[in-house]
Amino acid sequence: MNRTVLIVGFIMTAALVGVLYFALGKDPQAIDSPLVGHAAPDFTLKAVGTGQSLNLAQYRGKPVVLNFWATWCRPCWEEHPVLTETSQAMGDRVQFVGVVFQDDERKITDFLQQRGWAYPTLVDDRGKTAIAYGVGGVPETFFLNKNGTIVAKYTGPMSGDILQEYIQKAMR
Numbered sequence: 001m002n003r004t005v006l007i008v009g010f011i012m013t014a015a016l017v018g019v020l021y022f023a024l025g026k027d028p029q030a031i032d033s034p035l036v037g038h039a040a041p042d043f044t045l046k047a048v049g050t051g052q053s054l055n056l057a058q059y060r061g062k063p064v065v066l067n068f069w070a071t072w073c074r075p076c077w078e079e080h081p082v083l084t085e086t087s088q089a090m091g092d093r094v095q096f097v098g099v100v101f102q103d104d105e106r107k108i109t110d111f112l113q114q115r116g117w118a119y120p121t122l123v124d125d126r127g128k129t130a131i132a133y134g135v136g137g138v139p140e141t142f143f144l145n146k147n148g149t150i151v152a153k154y155t156g157p158m159s160g161d162i163l164q165e166y167i168q169k170a171m172r
Helices: 002-025 074-093 105-115 128-133 158-170
Strands: 043-045 053-055 064-069 097-099 121-124 140-144 149-153
Touching: 002 128, 064 074, 064 158, 074 097, 074 105, 074 158, 097 128, 105 121, 121 128, 140 158, 149 158
Parallel strands: 064 097, 097 121
Antiparallel strands: 043 053, 043 121, 064 140, 140 149
């Protein structure tokens, strides 16, 4: 065997093991989105149930909780009641928006009828909006201030306390 190939292979393997060692133990919350501090990517998507086109920009002037989720996501099932109850409690002070991707609209409608429906839920058919936000998995939630700037991102299901903490960041 060629000694150079062996050395290069060893170096590549060691580098890969090092990256995996340091990356696997990290909390996903510790990884900030590069979008935080920047204007939220604008989008227009169709609302579940009505087919009405809604644009993110129409919510400027109030904080927005933008939640990416899917019906096949078990943590999303657990988180949904927290989002629904908080949305109802906040009234028109904060706009909640759900974006569902990689899912079927009939399944989404069934989910919402069973679990509650308190705010607009939009369908991201091709996943372009999720890609624009850098969504790596669901649930992921972005918090926008009244000017449309992303002030925070949360990865994973939220408790009521965590959701309130992040909403306060968006209301500042």
